[in-house]
Amino acid sequence: MSLLAQLQIDLVAAMKAKDELKLGTVRMLKTALMKWKADNMKEPDETAELQVMNTLLKQRRESADAFRKNGREDAALKEEAEFALIEAYMPSAPSDEEIDTAIAEAITSTGATSAKQMGLVMKAVQAKFTGKRVDGKVISEKVKGKLG
DSSP states (O other): OOHHHHHHHHHHHHHHHTOHHHHHHHHHHHHHHHHHHHHHTSOOOHHHHHHHHHHHHHHHHHHHHHHHHTTOHHHHHHHHHHHHHHHTTSOOOOOHHHHHHHHHHHHHHHTOOSGGGHHHHHHHHHHHTTTSOOOHHHHHHHHHHHHO
16 A cells, blocks of 8 residues: 555544644645655655655754754644654664674775765765665764764
8 A cells, every 4th residue: 555545544544533733744744745745747666755744854854953943842742643644654773783783894895084075975875775764964964973
């Protein structure tokens, strides 16, 4: 079943349950995917779905931080709840050990020895995790630690 079909089922269920938070979040996710579909004139594949969801997750995280800095804890909690709901549709994230192994393999295969070659290592690591949920910021920090 495609993600759009699953979202439609969840949308109906949220309406019946009168779950406003889930309803709004599912609508937001479905709208983002439909916009991608309209912009690209084709059905989104797994990679495109993951990219759209990662963008929405990043927006939720940044919004929650901004709300907290401005003393709006209630709005920050709402953003975090939306984050958790979107995250439930994402594939599982690789473990720290898998990330560390991928970084070590990428460093070996690219022959990187300094932080100047970090871009090569990052590309190689992200290529290994295509189709999986991975936070580029976490990878970046780990690569800096190994090369720096």
